[in-house]
Amino acid sequence: MSRRPAKAVREPESARPTITVCRGCCCGTPKVAHLDHADQLADLRGSLAGIAMVRRTDCLDACERASVIVVQPSAEGREAGGRPVWLGEVNDPDAVSEITAWVRAGGPGLAEEPDILDLYAFRPSRRVQRELDH
16 A cells, blocks of 8 residues: 555546636726726636636637636536626626526536626627537
């Protein structure tokens, strides 16, 4: 029997939900003047540490809906039928709180989406959707 301590097994990133935050040509710029973009991203990362992967991307090509956040399901959520949820004009701290609570509860496929997120949900173009899924 080995006396070395067992290494912690790290779960694959797909085992957790992924939050993609657009911070490209329109999102994350003065176009949305009343929002502290850095604080929003830091809040998501801090609130979801260990629960979801939060990543920043340059542009999701939905500039007319700045600021855009995409919530992708975990592997378990996808198996349960969850699909990515695109949210636009997420410029209100209350919306970020709702997103955080939903992801903490499991996110797409595992937890019911809060009703308020219906105000932000939209379907991206097929081209953009394909690019994010691959």
